[in-house]
Amino acid sequence: MIDELVPSGVAFRALGDIAITVAGLSGKSKSDFSEGSARYVSYKNAFANLSVDQFAEDFVKVRDGEKQNRLQRGDVIITGSSESLDEVGMSSVVATEPVGPLYLNSFCFAVRFADPSLLLPEFSKYLFRSDAVRTQIRRTASGVTRINVSKPRFMKVRVPLPPLEVQLEIARVLDEFTQREVKLEAELAAELNARHRQYDYYRNQLLTADIASARIARIDELFDLRAGKFIAASAIVASPDDEHPIPCFGGGGLRGYVATPNQSGDRVLIGRQGALCGNVKRTSGEFYATEHSVVVTPKPGVDVSWAFHTLMSMNLNQYASRSAQPGLAVATLNQLQTAAPPLNEQVRVGKILDRLDSLVNDLSIRLPAEAIARRKQYEYYRDKLLTFKEAMT
Structure with a gap:
């Protein structure tokens, strides 16, 4: 498909050229997380899931008229800090449009694409956990007590933009791999x-x-x-x-x-x-x-x-x-x-x-x-599928 659709290679773009960052919740106290009824994506949810679990029992109080960013389909959530360089900047994607207001915890941020059709969420949930992108993400992080992602450096991460047909086919194959691994x-x-x-x-x-x-x-x-x-x-x-x-x-x-x-x-x-x-x-x-x-x-x-x-x-x-x-x-x-x-x-x-x-x-x-052997096999083929020849500009 790549040979047919983009024989000269796939275009790559820096995230800062095609997306913005969206901050998580602000101004929240401890009590807001014990009394609320609005759903939010916790750090644990983002860390553990390729696609956000939108029905996780995590709630926060958000008052009428309060200005807080809401998540939407296609947003890529990034964990902003960790104890370990290997675990910092893990991603999770909002794969479907939220059925109601959905917020983000303050220890994460989201990447939102100006053109949602550039990267399909079905594809980006795998792309941002691929070795090629994870290697770049780790270079954006530093710290002493905690390892923290620098947003300005993060937005310099370059990602491939293959044709949508290619994205859908790769997502289909990797979904099948994932289902076998899960089983x-x-x-x-x-x-x-x-x-x-x-x-x-x-x-x-x-x-x-x-x-x-x-x-x-x-x-x-x-x-x-x-x-x-x-x-x-x-x-x-x-x-x-x-x-x-x-x-x-x-x-x-x-x-x-x-x-x-x-x-x-x-x-x-x-x-x-x-x-x-x-x-x-x-x-x-x-x-x-x-x-x-x-x-x-x-x-x-x-x-x-x-x-x-x-x-x-x-x-x-x-x-x-x-x-x-x-x-x-x-x-x-x-x-x-x-x-x-x-x-x-x-x-x-x-x-x-x-x-x-x-x-x-x-x-x-x-x-x-x-x-573990199956997971390594899966990761090997995932990274093969998500490695593209870059088009010369």
Whole structure:
């Protein structure tokens, strides 16, 4: 089709020549996100979906006559910041015209094309996540504590504008690939979910079996919770090497590796910032905890294995703030309560659950292997389909 329709190559244009940026919500307080009835696209929604989930249960208060930008079909939403350069500037497209007013969180911005027919949303949802465009997007980002996209630099990103017939055919092929990938991952997820349900069932049974001898205690009575410390993103590498052997944990878990630790020992970590806040991890030895994670140190008389499984069972994400960028305050965590049995019972339960958790984690590693291989295959062909010879001007 390309040989027939554009034998000399495809035209490329800088985004700034064909589009404008549209800002997200402004002037909103925390309470506006707990009392509203207008739908908005959250950071998590934009990060996780090729096409915006317009029916996600995210609401904000927008008063009559208030001037806020509304999203429309074809808008490409860009996540403006992240902890990681690899994850900054992720895209999601408004694939269909919103059925009602739809707003955008303040940590993202949208790209709106002057001529909506230049790039079809069915095509742009794949284009902006292709390697060719993602490589350019990463070059527009910089920062220390957070990696932030520079809008002026972002609008210099150059994108191909193939004929609409080509866009539709590529979108059709990639939609089929995506559906196959989703089906396979759903089958594997169902198997893994069954194992997780088994673990959750036995965990809850074991954690409540000796409830009569347990005492109700606040989190700050059982653990010492302290946020980690800032480290520049430039000091973190993706894979360990001789100079960076220390694992570094942020709000979403493992961020990469650094040169020196700021923590050591057998510890539990709680993510406190970002879409994955409330996630619970366990690590031992030397490690680095950033300011977006909380280091949990059991107090005397508290077993660390029991602590890990107990905090896992508490679904801490439910206590996150309902703002555009979800967060968990240490003060909020400290006030939560749980039932704490005697130490000998904690040790017994912790050992059993460690074994169950190990079995589930082993399955979690083995089952997705095929899905990962398929995803790599899909990404390879996606990037092939979305790589064009540029027309000489």
